[in-house]
Amino acid sequence: MTIHADLAIVGAGPTGLYGAFCAGFRGLSTVLIDALPQVGGQIAALYPEKVVRDVAGLPGLTGRHLVDGLAVQADAFDTRYLLERQAVGLAYEAGRPQLTLSDGTVVDTGAVVLTAGIGSFTPRALPAGEAFLGRGLSYFVPDLSAHTGRDVIIVGGGDSAIDWANALVPLARSVTVVHRRARFRAHAASVVEAERAGVAFRINCEVSELLGGDWVEQVRLGGTEVLPATSVIAALGFVSDLGPLAAWGLDLSGRTIRVDQRMHTSLTSVYAAGDVTDYPGKVRLMSVGFGEVATAVNNAAVELDPEASLFPGHSTDPA
Helix, strand or coil: CEEEEEEEEECCCHHHHHHHHHHHHHHCEEEEEEEECCCCCHHHHHCCCCCCCCCCCEECHHHHHHHHHHHHHHHHCCCEEEECEEEEEEEEEEEEEEEECCCCEEEEEEEEEECCCCCCCEEEECCCCCEEECCCEEEECCCCHHHCCCCCEECCHHHHHHHHHHCCCCCCCCCEEECCCCCCCCHHHHHHHHHHHHHHHEEEEEEEEEECCCEEEEEEEEEEEEEECCCECCCCCEEEECCHHHHHCCEECEEEEEECCCCCCCCCCCEEEHHHEEEECCCCCHHHHHHHHHHHHHHHHHCCCCCCCCCCCCCCCCC
């Protein structure tokens, strides 16, 4: 099957969703491709209940609500979603990009915008507890209520670990953060908030064993201390890679794609935006990604129609 569109966006996370809105606002027919079964990318898959505070004008809302709002914007312009399909190949026919998807679908398009975030991601395992995966051990928190009334052990010292600790304090029987170092990578203010909220901390130690039967019941720290635990959340980070994109011939910098000031890559009619990109002075914030994808989409629109204006107009302008 071949699908025709003015623009193909690869990656349906927040940056990709906003890109679909920008494209629709310009009257471009758009397809949005993602390997996951739902839109929202990493936020929807891993952190739907995490509070996002770094988007201008939104002092705090959950990842789930942010994604819902972005989807409403994208849907206003009849964006076509191609989910649970990975973009595996790129070729050109008569100068137009041809994307091949993992299910055999071909997308014939005028331009491509890559908003693949960190690429495909796999959680770092907790070696001491893999046997309890799905039986009390998890690597992310899609539903806070699943931990209501439990003794929760969170392993890790990054933002995700502390954010989940703060979110679970009102629901869980107890929350303890276990970190192998004394210094946390999480924001200092979040750590202070957790301390004030009653989160317990065990620093300079590691989980050496999970104990229990059909379900985890305790964790052993080092060789002696044993704590009650009916939920263990390992927030140890993720291993990511670009997957098939790495073989397309893009100019890469590690696991990121080099772009110019138009957000154009080294490949004809291929742009990129968000965390997947790299350039001097890059700041990896979601709010920056929104600006980058607006730049990418509007430059792609001018490439498709050289008579068009780069500036798309304001959404508040009269129709």
